[in-house]
Amino acid sequence: MKHYKVVVTGPFAAGKTTFIKTVTEIAPIQTEAKTTNNEESQIKDSTTVAMDFGRIAIDEENVLHIFGTPGQFRFNYMWSILSKDAIGIILIVDSGERDQFEDAKDMLNFFRVKTDVPIVVVLNHFKEKSHTTEEELRTFMNIPQKILVIDCDATGRESVKNVLITLLNLIIMQGDTFD
């Protein structure tokens, strides 16, 4: 069986697990633990501590694996492990959580240094407290024009599919495939 990997990353509570749940064909495998950090537990009860896992199969022999990373910097050892041999990276940012843009910027720089595969930044507008535009996000995170920023609702299947298709087209355009 041939399997290829896409990594979904982003700050705490950006919508990574939801993104994977929305598109995976199998029941997602999650490694959630109760949040113990006061600040984090006010946002949600549990958090990914190792990875999320989803899957899309073309047929029995060809499969795409989707791995979700933990969001917190203290789990960054998992970012390196999970991004090894990935063919593309999706970095999700919650449009309404401007406090987390600095973390997202650090994560983007981490993956730009650690990998040379295509990266897309996803601006997740689901249940946003306030709206952030692509240009605002580019300025906040200092995102170069060559990195795509895509609007998305992580709970909407069409929206999530659009992100994945955009990344896959980018992989072809950047010559990261072979005939």
Next chain:
Amino acid sequence: MLEGSLKDFTLDDLLQMVSLGEKTGELVLFGETPFGRKSGKIYFEKGEVKDAETEESRGEVAIVELLNIKEGTFRFAPSDVSTIKRSVQRSIPDLVLLSTSKLDEWNKVKARVSSVDVVFKLSTEGIPDEIHLSPVDWKVMTELGKGETIRDVALKLNMTVFDIARVTYGLVALKILREVGVKDPDSDKFLRRKSAPKNFILRLIERLRRI
């Protein structure tokens, strides 16, 4: 003659024995180093290192490479080394220290250059607007851009694999070179870095559209 595995004798032990015994002869080494597989010779005269050679280098550079063999074999045979020109002036403890510091530097380089058998391709995606390259950088970039490995380029340009790897580190950091795979040094077979066939991606896009 003394012969065996480096599992039983460390290189430090061997050097001490040759030095304390004030031996004259050649120590043949073969094994795995962080710079790739190495074989070479260290020539001793009355317990002092006189010269060293590997396939790619000579003198202290060769010593540094050979002293970093962690697993492998050795053979020490007494021989006449009077005709061999002295290329090493340092004492054995100094050479051990030098090899350790080079190893630290290599570990830093390894963050971007995983092996001396890596194959690269030239890239224009994401490179800075202005880059200044030295003539050596140009030579290394041109050769690596043809699909040669660091090991091949070292031989071709008569430089050490370490020096080529250090230049490569800078070119990869500037995103001028991108790793595309690795070449097996024995069979010359090219193994592609994990990337997907175009057909797989196109079929996956179709599959996603149908979900």
